[in-house]
Amino acid sequence: MMRTPNLAYVGSVAAAILVLASLPFWASQAVVFVAGVALTSALFALSWNLLFGYTGIASFGHAAFFSIGAYFTALMLRQSPETSFLLVLAGAILLAAVAGLVLGYLILPRLTGVHFAILTLAVAEVLHLSISASRFLGADDGISGIPRPTLRLGVFALPLQSHTAYYLFTLVVCVLFTGALWWLCHGPVGRVLKAIRQDPERSAFVGIHVTRYRVLAFTISAAMASLAGALTAPWTQIVSPEVAFWMNSAQPMLNSLLGGTSAFFGPVIGSLVVAVLNYQTRTLLGVSELVVGGILLGVVLLAPGGIASLARRRPKANAGTLHSAAADCAPAIDAGGKV
Amino acid sequence: MSPIIDVVGVGMSYGKTPVLKNVTLSVNPGEIFALLGPNGAGKTTMFRVMTGEVSTHTGKVHYQGRDITALSAMARARAGIGRTFQVARVFQEYSALENLVVTIESRKRFRGEPRTGKLLCRPDAGVAAEAMERLAEMGLKHRAATHARFLSHGDRKRLEFAVALSMRPTVLMLDEPMAGTAAEDRQAMSALIDKTRREHGVTIVITEHDTDVIFGLADRVAVLNYGELIAQGMPQDVRVHPKVREVYLGQEGGHA
Numbered sequence: 001m002m003r004t005p006n007l008a009y010v011g012s013v014a015a016a017i018l019v020l021a022s023l024p025f026w027a028s029q030a031v032v033f034v035a036g037v038a039l040t041s042a043l044f045a046l047s048w049n050l051l052f053g054y055t056g057i058a059s060f061g062h063a064a065f066f067s068i069g070a071y072f073t074a075l076m077l078r079q080s081p082e083t084s085f086l087l088v089l090a091g092a093i094l095l096a097a098v099a100g101l102v103l104g105y106l107i108l109p110r111l112t113g114v115h116f117a118i119l120t121l122a123v124a125e126v127l128h129l130s131i132s133a134s135r136f137l138g139a140d141d142g143i144s145g146i147p148r149p150t151l152r153l154g155v156f157a158l159p160l161q162s163h164t165a166y167y168l169f170t171l172v173v174c175v176l177f178t179g180a181l182w183w184l185c186h187g188p189v190g191r192v193l194k195a196i197r198q199d200p201e202r203s204a205f206v207g208i209h210v211t212r213y214r215v216l217a218f219t220i221s222a223a224m225a226s227l228a229g230a231l232t233a234p235w236t237q238i239v240s241p242e243v244a245f246w247m248n249s250a251q252p253m254l255n256s257l258l259g260g261t262s263a264f265f266g267p268v269i270g271s272l273v274v275a276v277l278n279y280q281t282r283t284l285l286g287v288s289e290l291v292v293g294g295i296l297l298g299v300v301l302l303a304p305g306g307i308a309s310l311a312r313r314r315p316k317a318n319a320g321t322l323h324s325a326a327a328d329c330a331p332a333i334d335a336g337g338k339v
Numbered sequence: 340m341s342p343i344i345d346v347v348g349v350g351m352s353y354g355k356t357p358v359l360k361n362v363t364l365s366v367n368p369g370e371i372f373a374l375l376g377p378n379g380a381g382k383t384t385m386f387r388v389m390t391g392e393v394s395t396h397t398g399k400v401h402y403q404g405r406d407i408t409a410l411s412a413m414a415r416a417r418a419g420i421g422r423t424f425q426v427a428r429v430f431q432e433y434s435a436l437e438n439l440v441v442t443i444e445s446r447k448r449f450r451g452e453p454r455t456g457k458l459l460c461r462p463d464a465g466v467a468a469e470a471m472e473r474l475a476e477m478g479l480k481h482r483a484a485t486h487a488r489f490l491s492h493g494d495r496k497r498l499e500f501a502v503a504l505s506m507r508p509t510v511l512m513l514d515e516p517m518a519g520t521a522a523e524d525r526q527a528m529s530a531l532i533d534k535t536r537r538e539h540g541v542t543i544v545i546t547e548h549d550t551d552v553i554f555g556l557a558d559r560v561a562v563l564n565y566g567e568l569i570a571q572g573m574p575q576d577v578r579v580h581p582k583v584r585e586v587y588l589g590q591e592g593g594h595a
Contacts, residue, residue, distance in 0.1 A: 204413040
């Protein structure tokens with residue numbers, strides 16, 4: 001947390017961004033498409049892990065926020081293509097932030113843990129069913145033929161219709177928001193959130209307003225999940241009720257757990273790995289899920305802390321400390337038995 | 340001198356089992372006040388009633404003349420009631436230093452103390468310096484970078500003490516600070532508590548079942564037995580109180 005990022009860390013992040021940015025110039029369209037989906041799922045996974053890895057809240061219904069962003073953007077681009085795309089993205093963020101704030105404010109003071117998780121799952125399912133039933137939102141067919149926008153910044157107009165342009169735009173937005181989230185997680189707010197995850201009761205005794213910070217984290221997380229959805233809609237150019245289905249809620253969880261929830265970039269690593277695996281096994285008709293599942297199982301068994309935990313230095317416990325800790329246990333047991 | 344904490348007629352039960360029966364006691368500012376009693380006497384419950392972790396069924400708790408019965412634990416902590424736990428409770432995944440930093444930052448936030456470099460990730464220099472000072476005071480400076488879960492039991496107790504102190508409490512409540520520590524650690528902790536009271540000017544409320552240490556340390560003592568207050572007063576008076584002697588009968592030598 002207070003460790004200054006070392007050269008290898010900064011270098012890997014920079015290298016990853018460079019590789020992703022250069023992709024359209026040497027890789028096939030299919031690869032670029034997969035990478036674009038991977039970028040938004042990484043952002044989605046990061047938003048989920050702000051709750052799970054940092055604050056200690058499990059949301060099983062994060063697809064709800066993703067779908068708010070996806071449908072809002074799809075509707076706006078279809079109905080009112082003249083609206084500035086940045087404004088549309090801001091609207092998607094704001095809409096989900098309000099939803100997250102209200103939901104968090106209503107539920108988090110009362111429920112946490114598995115009860116909270118189940119309730120978010122239920123909320124997402126209600127949204128999923130509502131979307132399926134809504135003719136305005138295209139019911140089961142969803143909204144297709146979503147046009148890609150033109151970015152207007154004052155006198156500049158940046159057309160994002162081409163594959164490459166929209167991909168690079170997505171990359172820039174993802175990098176910016178990941179950077180902002182990194183800053184948030186590594187500063188005073190991140191320290192508070194991690195304290196709450198470790199021990200909410202102790203946190204209250206150091207004067208931390210636990211519920212308020214949980215609601216804050218939930219609001220930010222909802223907003224980021226929505227942004228991920230908003231970026232996805234013009235990329236895939238179709239949204240269907242599936243985006244609110246629980247399978248889509250499971251995706252950021254899988255990606256985060258695979259990459260490692262205790263490392264900031266764990267969810268990103270997990271998302272990229274899953275994307276590569278899915279792409280590489282796409283021709284193995286029928287067995288591709290089996291192969292991907294097998295590899296994921298292997299990773300989880302070899303590195304229960306996720307892929308990122310393999311690269312991480314373990315906190316040092318010198319032998320002396322462990323030794324005296326063991327020695328101290330004896331009188332503790334002794335005193336416990338004494339009346 | 341008006342009491343800093345005033346507990347009036349507190350009654351509590353877990354289910355049908357009464358744990359506290361109409362307990363009335365008061366703590367004066369600047370003193371070391373000890374709550375004694377055998378295991379299961381209701382000491383910890385009394386503590387939890389005072390810190391706001393459990394709400395009383397009957398009775399009131401006043402702090403600095405104000406009724407705080409309905410205040411949450413967090414609000415009481417912010418108002419200046421700090422506490423440690425029987426089994427030291429610190430942020431296990433944080434280093435000793437990080438434990439203090441997060442506490443000091445929180446205090447600065449809720450007290451509205453000036454903070455510099457709010458937008459930076461690193462804690463500001465003032466926070467870091469204060470954290471190191473607290474660690475040095477507890478003799479934990481060499482453990483600053485050690486994760487709390489790797490600290491020895493005694494070191495973890497000292498770290499928790501430092502965390503509680505860095506809240507700059509008016510009243511510091513210590514729940515069995517000597518439980519499970521070696522004899523020499525007990526003396527050191529006792530000296531530390533006395534020093535803290537003198538240097539930080541805090542009022543200390545302490546529970547303990549090792550009565551020997553307490554009678555040497557406390558200014559005033561209250562004894563609980565089966566949820567009832569059986570004696571309250573100066574250590575030398577309480578020590579010879581017939582009811583207290585009855586409770587501790589057969590433990591004359593080592594325990595009162």
